Amino acid sequence: MKSLTQIMHWPPFTGTIEASIPRLTYHAGTIQTSGELSAGIFGGKLRVSDLQVQNFLGVMPLLRANVSVQGLQLKPLTDAFHFGYISGVLDGNLRNLYLLNWSPEAFQGHFETVKTPGVPQKISYQAVQSITKLGGGDGISGFFQGMFLRMFNTFSYSHLGMGVDLSNGVAELSGVHPENGGFVILQGQGLPRVDIVGYNRRVSWDELLARLKTAMETGPQMHTGE
Numbered sequence: 566m567k568s569l570t571q572i573m574h575w576p577p578f579t580g581t582i583e584a585s586i587p588r589l590t591y592h593a594g595t596i597q598t599s600g601e602l603s604a605g606i607f608g609g610k611l612r613v614s615d616l617q618v619q620n621f622l623g624v625m626p627l628l629r630a631n632v633s634v635q636g637l638q639l640k641p642l643t644d645a646f647h648f649g650y651i652s653g654v655l656d657g658n659l660r661n662l663y664l665l666n667w668s669p670e671a672f673q674g675h676f677e678t679v680k681t682p683g684v685p686q687k688i689s690y691q692a693v694q695s696i697t698k699l700g701g702g703d704g705i706s707g708f709f710q711g712m713f714l715r716m717f718n719t720f721s722y723s724h725l726g727m728g729v730d731l732s733n734g735v736a737e738l739s740g741v742h743p744e745n746g747g748f749v750i751l752q753g754q755g756l757p758r759v760d761i762v763g764y765n766r767r768v769s770w771d772e773l774l775a776r777l778k779t780a781m782e783t784g785p786q787m788h789t790g791e
Contacts, residue, residue, distance in 0.1 A: 595619050608638035609655070628664040633657070634676070638684075648781055649692025653725065654681040669731055669770070677726025677741055687719040688751070693759055695780035699773075700727075700738070700750050700763035723754040729773070736773045738766050 602613040657676025728739035740748035751761035
């Protein structure tokens with residue numbers, strides 16, 4: 566992973582990928598698979614099916630695929646990308662993924678945590694701030710509220726998830742369930758309880774990428790030792 570992240574100009578992180586690549590065929594500028602591509606990453610499994618790349622050697626290649634992830638461990642993932650500490654297990658999928666010239670044009674995506682025996686569901690104050698910004702908020706505001714929450718290293722949660730449907734440059738956002746005209750991204754548990762609810766359902770794709778970049782630049786990562 567270290568070499569791959571350097572080549573792809575991703576945030577550096579270590580580890581290994583175990584992959585299974587099906588038969589690939591190339592004809593008249595189109596590459597497609599005869600089966601499912603799978604890879605083990607961050608303790609989980611990533612699967613790519615119905616993969617096809619048209620105009621592969623041309624100026625504007627078009628990739629189509631369906632992607633699913635299962636059992637992704639959030640702790641090493643969030644450690645790698647400095648999003649804030651989150652522990653738990655994530656499942657999800659990207660349906661009808663279209664990449665034009667290797668940039669997303671359309672997809673229907675949804676990812677959410679699944680309760681797993683032996684894996685705590687914890688989230689840090691920094692990650693709460695990052696998710697709030699990603700959902701369109703300004704983070705947890707208020708001097709006394711912020712000071713109170715900073716007294717806790719982590720918070721327990723019962724459910725975390727987000728959906729993004731991209732079409733014509735506009736992303737339609739959703740969460741684990743609707744609430745009061747918005748959508749719940751984080752459903753807290755215990756005391757103190759922290760919930761995150763988004764209300765801005767439609768946002769441009771460029772704005773959503775800018776939010777993600779801002780969330781990943783919020784400060785140094787906090788480790789809990791778990």
